[in-house]
Amino acid sequence: MSTVTRSSDLTAAEAFKRRPLSPLQRVQRVLHRHPEISPLVVLVIAAIAFQFTNDRFLLPSNLSLILQQVSIIGALAAGQTLVILTAGIDLSVGALMIFVSMVMGFLAGLAGVPGPWAFAIGIGVGAAAGLINGVLVAQVKLPPFITTLGMLSVFTALALLMTNGQSVNGEKLGDFLTWTSTSFPVGPFQLTVGVALVIAMYLALGFALSQTAWGKHVYAVGSDPQAARLSGVSTKRVLLSVYVVAGVLVALSAWVLIGRNNAATTSAAVDVNLDSITAVVIGGTSLFGGRGRLLGTFLGAVTVGFFRNGLSLARVDVLYQTLAIGLLIIAAVALDQWIRRTGATR
Amino acid sequence: MHVTIITKDPSDPYWVAMINGAKKAAEQSNVDLAVASGKDQTDTDGQIQAIENATARGDDAIMIANNGPAVNDAIKKAQAAGVFVIALDTPTAPADLVSATYASDNRHAGQVVGQWTAGKLAGNKATIALIDLFADKVVSVDYERDQGFLAGMGIALNDPNRNGDEAKSGRYAAGDYRIACNEASDGAEDGGRTAMEKCLSLDSGINVVYTANEPSALGAVQALKAAGNTTAQVVTINGSCDGIKGVVSGQFGADAQQYPGKMGASGVDAVVKYKRNGVKPNPDPGKNFTDTGIALVTDKQVSGLQGITSQQGMQNCY
Numbered sequence: 051m052s053t054v055t056r057s058s059d060l061t062a063a064e065a066f067k068r069r070p071l072s073p074l075q076r077v078q079r080v081l082h083r084h085p086e087i088s089p090l091v092v093l094v095i096a097a098i099a100f101q102f103t104n105d106r107f108l109l110p111s112n113l114s115l116i117l118q119q120v121s122i123i124g125a126l127a128a129g130q131t132l133v134i135l136t137a138g139i140d141l142s143v144g145a146l147m148i149f150v151s152m153v154m155g156f157l158a159g160l161a162g163v164p165g166p167w168a169f170a171i172g173i174g175v176g177a178a179a180g181l182i183n184g185v186l187v188a189q190v191k192l193p194p195f196i197t198t199l200g201m202l203s204v205f206t207a208l209a210l211l212m213t214n215g216q217s218v219n220g221e222k223l224g225d226f227l228t229w230t231s232t233s234f235p236v237g238p239f240q241l242t243v244g245v246a247l248v249i250a251m252y253l254a255l256g257f258a259l260s261q262t263a264w265g266k267h268v269y270a271v272g273s274d275p276q277a278a279r280l281s282g283v284s285t286k287r288v289l290l291s292v293y294v295v296a297g298v299l300v301a302l303s304a305w306v307l308i309g310r311n312n313a314a315t316t317s318a319a320v321d322v323n324l325d326s327i328t329a330v331v332i333g334g335t336s337l338f339g340g341r342g343r344l345l346g347t348f349l350g351a352v353t354v355g356f357f358r359n360g361l362s363l364a365r366v367d368v369l370y371q372t373l374a375i376g377l378l379i380i381a382a383v384a385l386d387q388w389i390r391r392t393g394a395t396r
Numbered sequence: 397m398h399v400t401i402i403t404k405d406p407s408d409p410y411w412v413a414m415i416n417g418a419k420k421a422a423e424q425s426n427v428d429l430a431v432a433s434g435k436d437q438t439d440t441d442g443q444i445q446a447i448e449n450a451t452a453r454g455d456d457a458i459m460i461a462n463n464g465p466a467v468n469d470a471i472k473k474a475q476a477a478g479v480f481v482i483a484l485d486t487p488t489a490p491a492d493l494v495s496a497t498y499a500s501d502n503r504h505a506g507q508v509v510g511q512w513t514a515g516k517l518a519g520n521k522a523t524i525a526l527i528d529l530f531a532d533k534v535v536s537v538d539y540e541r542d543q544g545f546l547a548g549m550g551i552a553l554n555d556p557n558r559n560g561d562e563a564k565s566g567r568y569a570a571g572d573y574r575i576a577c578n579e580a581s582d583g584a585e586d587g588g589r590t591a592m593e594k595c596l597s598l599d600s601g602i603n604v605v606y607t608a609n610e611p612s613a614l615g616a617v618q619a620l621k622a623a624g625n626t627t628a629q630v631v632t633i634n635g636s637c638d639g640i641k642g643v644v645s646g647q648f649g650a651d652a653q654q655y656p657g658k659m660g661a662s663g664v665d666a667v668v669k670y671k672r673n674g675v676k677p678n679p680d681p682g683k684n685f686t687d688t689g690i691a692l693v694t695d696k697q698v699s700g701l702q703g704i705t706s707q708q709g710m711q712n713c714y
Contacts (some may be wrong), residue, residue, distance in 0.1 A: 106453055106454065109452075112452045115448050115452055118448075119445050187581055208534075210531075214534075215530070215531070215533040217465070217533075220465070244573070249578050296476035310441070311444070311466040312466065313464075313465060315464065315465075315468040315533075316532060317438035317439070317440060321435060324553075335630065358445065358449075359445075359449055362430075362446070367431050395511075
């Protein structure tokens with residue numbers, strides 16, 4: 051009798067272990083392992099829907115255009131992903147981008163510094179700014195939100211103090227700084243140097259995150275800094291490097307920005323901080339750190355571009371476009387929460 | 397026929413009036429009108445995207461209230477793709493980039509309220525607060541209104557395209573003046589109030605308040621009230637229904653009224669004439685744009701100045 055009971059207990063335990071996953075749970079698990087799949091699905095559905103409302107949507111010329119339109123947000127979002135992976139957030143990316151673009155434009159356009167030098171100094175300024183953010187977060191231990199909120203004001207003020215709010219336009223900037231707007235054909239597509247640069251940034255950073263020890267450390271610091279420290283990762287150095295790399299990426303986006311606007315102007319970009327965070331969130335990277343992929347962010351940025359452009363082609367009012375993007379963000383975060391639950395229960 | 401109107405921001409009553417004027421004209425002429433805009437008064441990237449999207453969907457024409465020369469390249473590309481482009485409200489720099497411009501003369505608008513102020517002061521000393529739009533960027537509407545006002549007062553300008561470089565004291569048309577402050581408001585009520593509070597702490601004897609637009613003027617009035625200053629003459633520019641109510645109640649001494657609805661409607665008419673009959677629009681003689689006009693709205697007429705009453709202003713407001 052007792053044997054029977056024991057064996058039936060075993061079967062129950064085994065049955066519990068082997069209980070087949072429901073189809074929904076299976077989807078949940080796949081999404082958990084590959085966070086970039088959900089933005090991809092949204093992207094494909096959006097593409098079909100928008101093509102339905104305007105048959106020009108999927109023309110190569112329009113797709114090229116969308117890539118150009120998302121290049122700046124895409125570039126910023128790469129750096130933002132890195133910071134968010136460490137469970138931080140960078141509210142200063144937009145202001146820093148404007149500041150660096152003003153440094154580059156001011157030096158080349160008004161101070162007569164050769165373009166490549168102005169560019170190099172701009173990159174240096176981006177790295178230095180990232181270092182300051184990094185020191186405040188890693189050494190002084192200020193929360194990233196507060197640090198970068200403060201730096202947002204600092205960079206904005208510096209850009210204005212340097213230029214008195216004047217912009218530097220077109221011809222004055224020289225060929226080098228506006229080179230990112232040069233376009234070239236790739237098959238039926240028409241890309242710009244700026245778009246190519248952004249894609250290169252994603253490839254390089256994606257490689258560093260997935261294939262190097264540094265990348266593993268970034269994820270480790272983001273998911274559990276305590277555990278990372280105990281297993282020998284220097285969290286301070288990882289954080290410092292993350293903010294410096296983000297600063298350099300922001301400086302590169304400033305170059306893309308100058309090309310796209312054909313001007314260095316303090317009024318070039320509004321709300322880009324939030325837009326960069328939007329791309330990261332829609333791309334499936336968790337705002338709590340440690341989980342996400344760069345490819346997801348790229349798809350997230352393109353998704354936002356698809357919605358803006360697709361709704362425009364469908365002649366939808368700009369306010370409804372903003373509304374749609376808002377709903378998209380909430381849907382993305384809700385999906386993220388749902389996916390995370392599988393990590394907790396299984 | 398497909399036409400896109402691109403304004404500076406999506407929700408300000410001024411732009412809504414322009415869009416409504418354009419919509420009415422579009423309905424009458426059987427034109428399909430799409431509406432786009434930047435996120436705010438300075439968002440050039442948003443406008444560039446709107447131009448690109450209109451071009452991508454094959455629109456026949458774009459009407460744009462541009463946020464500055466950063467959009468020029470996008471306009472050129474649209475034109476190269478065969479899109480007819482005209483400017484509304486703000487001329488492009490250079491103005492001949494587009495085929496036509498329908499705008500009101502901001503410098504002239506500043507000038508009439510300046511002349512009114514000088515006439516009203518009748519030789520008394522003027523202690524002036526200048527409430528401008530922006531401190532963090534240079535925008536033509538900002539310096540044109542401000543410098544127009546000073547010129548209208550009869551104050552000698554230095555660079556007519558630069559705020560704040562004129563002598564801080566001297567003679568205006570009828571007496572002595574002193575500029576107490578030159579503050580930015582971002583064109584909003586809270587900004588206007590903060591700016592005026594700062595001005596009043598610099599000089600409590602302010603008796604002339606120039607404000608670049610009505611929201612900042614409404615904010616300035618709140619600050620004056622709170623400080624117990626009942627003597628200052630507040631002048632402003634825009635001519636919305638809310639603003640003209642300020643003239644009715646006596647909060648504003650004078651308001652220069654503009655007609656954004658007319659700009660939108662004239663723009664659609666020009667597009668239709670060109671696209672259907674090949675008739676190119678012509679600017680006003682001696683100007684590089686078609687002036688949609690302004691009117692001085694005041695209930696305290698000054699001799700030698702043409703103006704309309706606040707009641708007449710209410711009939712044409714937006």
